[in-house]
Every structure is written in structure tokens, then in C-alpha cells.
Amino acid sequence: MALDAQGKAEAPHTGTTIVAVTFDGGVVLGADGRVSTGTYISNRASNKIQQLTDSIYLLRSGSAADTQAIGDYARYFSEQLAAELGRAPNVSTVAKLVSTMNYQNKEMLMGAMIVAGYDEQKGGQVYGCPIGGSLVQEQWAVDGSGSTYIWAALDDGFKEGMTRAEAEQLVVDALSLAMARDASSGGIIRTVTLDKAGATVKYVPGNEVPTWFEDLPAPGTAMAVG
Template identity: 85%
Template structure:
């Protein structure tokens, strides 16, 4: 996600938007859904925050994963939360996950010429259980078993496609989200920092925070076996 004004380019005399980057993931399992996001906020190559929260609560049982422009997606989340509260008062009950997702999609579509935000809506209700809705730039809304977006998503599509299976347990889904995020963070320079996850099921919302030093690493990030010993032997 990016913060800040556009960067001017003297050579062309035009404004150039800074590069955007993040990784957001949502995975459904048997009885609920798991959402996760990295914590890095950058403007171009400048990292302004390593522990940003890109998971925004819309209702008690529905959350929004945000990528793209922080200002745009935060505004959408705030408006949708307000409208969802109004709807809950009228209905006398919380709106369904599908209804909240449609609110996000409608606002995104009606302002598609001005907004830059790729989002994922995920939640749990008694009618349809755990649900994941992808809402990319432009306002399309698609229900999926799992969804991923942001610059880091290009590195993990195949991994998620291979690892996801129907009827996953909560533990398996949580592990998959953390592994997918950490893999993207190892490859994508615009994703990094910490990992936040939210698990939604019939017992409510369960939040988890994984600090930077506890994020799983991959073999490329580790020193070669016995490298220190080999160096001492050569020396």
C-alpha cells in the first residue's frame, strides 16, 4: 500500500504514481475463514511503516483486506462500515457477509475512475458459513474458496493453488495463510515487516500478530550449512 502524493517526473513533465505493494490472503476452511496481511507500507522505495494494519473490521463478523492506495481503501472501509451499521439498525440483525461484500463492490465500481484499491472481503455468518469475496480494481465481485492480491500475490498464486484443499481444518488454513504471506515477503520487496491474521468462525473473531523476528523464513534467507566453520577452515 502506498501513502503520499504522486512523484513528479521532470523528464516527461507528467506525474507518476509511486509503486504500490503489499500481500493480502484469505482462505476458507470447514467452518470459517482466515484472513492475513503483511505490515509493510511503502511510497516507492521508501518504507514508511513496517507494522501497518491492513485488515479493517467492517462488522462483528466481516473484515476487509486492503491493498493499493491506503487512503482510497480506508475511505471505502469507513463508508461501508457506516452503511452496514445503518442496515443492521433497519434489519434488526447484522447484514450477511454477501451484503457487506456487495457494498464494497458497489462503492468500488461507482468510483472506479478515481480509486485504486484491490480488496478482499471475508467473513462468517450462520447462513453460508465462512466466505471469501475478491474485489479487485474496477469493482468486480467474485466469491472464491481462497483469494490473494497485492504485488506479492504474483509469487504465491501457484503455491496456494497447489496447497489449498476443500475441507481444510482451521489449523491447516491458518498455517497456509502464514506460509503464503511469509513466502511472498521473502520474494517481494514491497511486502514485509510483520504478519497479522484474523480467523472467523462461529466462536467469533480471533486475531494473531506475528512479529518480524518470528515470521517463517525460507532456505534462501538462511546461511549455508556449516558456512562459518568452512570459512574458518579456509582462513
């Protein structure tokens, strides 16, 4: 375990990349599969997309233990609320539930989350839910250590009224770009697409993740050797 200058144990450094993008009629969620503690990679195919209801999912980044606990509680309370209402809760209601738990435990949690889903009232929706308790609805959201590398790519790639295929491709491209540059993101890619037809889960194995080598020097050149 790493120690700081005072000889105390340092908190483990964790990282990931999570993305959610709305399109005309739904929303696409995606995450890489790498789990790391410092320089040690403990899992390359982890599932960071947690189902809360049939049409609402939670994207998790940061401490796996913290965000899994929040997700488990959110799923439990969502099931209880559905039993009381006689119908599934709205995306905004579940997102508010997650943000409330984040705020009430902000001194003890580490990480950031995104709640995304589909309901008949508002269609596909994305809510950024950082640990501090903020709740912001957005057309697209990204978080995790790899997010700093792809903000511009998503800002440029997102368009109003995107088709389902365009949104799915944007999520895969954004994740693969982050995985190419962020040492804490990698492994595989998982995506979930939500619309009125339900949820569609896809898996991109590591050997099929798009690569981005066009900006690297050609092998054998002076720049590559240097």
C-alpha cells in the first residue's frame, strides 16, 4: 500500500470513463471495463452500468464500493416507490433520490455518477450526479478520469436530434478515445440503449475497441525513436 510523506496510507486512486448521450427517442449509456487501484489493474471487464429499474440505469465512477452501495440503495428504494405508486418511477425522481443520498453522505463518499433512462413523460434523459449532491439534467454527460480527454470530442460530436445509431457510435468513439489516452480507462466497452422499446445491451471486446493511432509517429521515425 502506498504511503504519503507522513507515513500514512494513501487512499487508492481509481479511474474510469462513463458517458451518456441523448438522441431523438431515447438515451445511450456507456462505460469502459477497467478497474484499477493505483497502477494495478484488478479487472478489465467490470460492469460499471448498474440497473436501477427496467428503464433507468446508473453509471458509476470512482470508488466501486461507494457507488455500488448508492446504486443498491437506489434500486431498493425505486422498487419500494414503484410498489406504492403502482407504476415505475420517473427518471427525474430516481435521479433526485441518488443526489439526495450523495448529499447526505458527501463526507464519506468518493466518486461521481450519472443517472440516465427513459420514461413516457420526457423520453430519454441524462442527469449528472456528483458525490457533492448536485443534480443537473444535460443532453449528454461524461465523468471519470478519462472524461478530461474527451470533453471537446463530445462537444463537437453531439448534435440535436441525433439518430439512435449516431448516438451509439458517438458513445463508443468517445470511450475508445478516452481509453487510448487515460491509463485508468481500458479493457472493454459496454453500452445500454434505452427507448420506448426497452433496453438493448451491447458488449465490445477489447480486440474490437476502435484504436486512434493517426496522431502517433510512424514506427522507425526519429520522433518515434526519441
